[in-house]
Amino acid sequence: LSFPVLFSGFILLIFDRNFGTSFYLSDIFINGVGALPNEGGSAILYQHLFWFLGHPEVYIILLPAMGMASEILSVNSRKPIFGYMAMVGSLFAIAILAFLVWAHHMFVTGLNPFLGSVFVLLTLLIAVPSAIKVFNWLTTLWRGNIRFTPGMMFSIGFVSLFISGGLTGIWLGNSALDIHLHDTYFVIAHFHIVMGVASMFGMFAGIYHWFPKMYGRYMNNTLSYLHFWITLAGAYMIFWPMHYQGLAGMPRRYYDYSVWESFKQFAELNRFISTVAMIVFAAQLLFLFNFFYSIFKGRKVTTQNPYGSNTLEWTAPINPGHGNWVGEIPEVHRWAYDYGKDGKEFISQTTPVGADESSH
Ligand SMILES: [Cu+2]
Incomplete structure (x- = not known):
């Protein structure tokens, strides 16, 4: 539902660039003389069309990760998922609300403040189903017979990152705060934790958990745990400091921070973040090696259902080959x-x- 809106936006852009329309180009005057033949367009329209994809896309990425984490947390706690109906209800609530909040990316575009406050309200409403999901994941773990498999570790890591990144979403969803934090590293920290690292943890959890199903072999446990701890600690060491940089006013999308005197204060932290990022990248090579090595050389799975x-x-x-099951479905x-x-x-x-x- 959201992608076609972005594609439509692109088509209008192609028209603007090649066929002389002015969907996005507004009247530009130089010394009272119209500089371009375009009339009456709005660049803000492009932002609306872009973010109508952009926000739901966060959940296009996150919802599958949530699903995998829910399943893996339940299997490895040896308990049913807590509050199943509330979990499903929350998924639907998030999926619907995701389409009603896009303008929270546009609080500084000159958006009508009243309209802005409507988007603040709708955005903060997402905190409700998100919190329901978090509490249900935690109560699924509560007094469970927990097995800390690599898939389980990544699922728990997913919950941790979803909380850490989600809470700053409440900051940014408030227009009063966002006007200060917009286009700073606070935003980078927020969305990389919640939409970047958290959803990658969901994917890693899925890969580790279903690897024995896919290839009949286990991935190497030592390498898996190493991958988990370096990535989790590294993700926090990379993105946690960025919150403080953002609060201190470090803007995003700058090519070189060293040429401004006022940005010199960030240099040391930036160097630290870069160093950790390289270490975390190396840990991903560890994962890739583990993945391909284990396909051919991993310990063989002896039972069909190793996790029960x-x-x-x-x-x-x-x-199994074609049809998945031998004989009857x-x-x-x-x-x-x-x-x-x-x-x-x-x-x-x-x-x-x-x-x-x-x-x-
Ligand atoms: Cu958004």
Whole structure:
């Protein structure tokens, strides 16, 4: 729903550049004389069309990470996901609200302050389903029989980063604060943590968790934990200081900070951030090596369902080929979260519900 709006924006841009239209070019006068033949366009229109994609895109990236983290947290806590209906409801609430907040990127464009306050309200509303999800992830962990697999570590890391990056979203969603923080490193810190690193942690969690399913081998644990700790600590060391730089007024998108006297104060911190960034990059090479090495040389998976997971994919044989299952397609009888129920550690979705049990 949001991408076509961006594409339409691009088409209008092509028209402006090549066919003499003026969707985005407003009247430009030099000494009272019109400099261009264009009339009546608005550059702000382009920003609206861009951010109508730009904000929902945050959730296009985040929602799959949230889904993977929810599944992996539940499997490795040996507990059902806490507040399942609230979790699904929150996903829908976020997906809908995501389309109603785009102008919070435009508080300094000269946007009508009243309209701005409407976007503040709608933006802060997203904190509600986000908080519901965070508390439900934490309560899923609460008193769980936790296994700290690499997938689980990255899922917990995802929750940590989602909280850290999400809280500064409340700062930036307020126009009164955003007018000060706009275009500073505070923004860089916020969105790289929440949309960059958090969603990458969700993807890493998914890769580590389903790797045995995909290749019938495990990834190397030592390298996985090394990758996790360097990336988590590194992400915080890179992006945490940027909040302070932003508050102190360091702007984004500058090619060289050294040529202004007032920016000299940031030099040391910038050097520190660059150093950590290179170390974190090296850790990603560790991950790539681990990934490809383990496809061929990883420890072999001996059981079909190594994590004791309920969901259907673990009922398919390793390297199943076309159609996934040999013979009949399995039938689903229950939800995916029957962990620790009826004295059993887990009950696969393909297990029929007994006469004495109630169905979900
Ligand atoms: Cu946004």
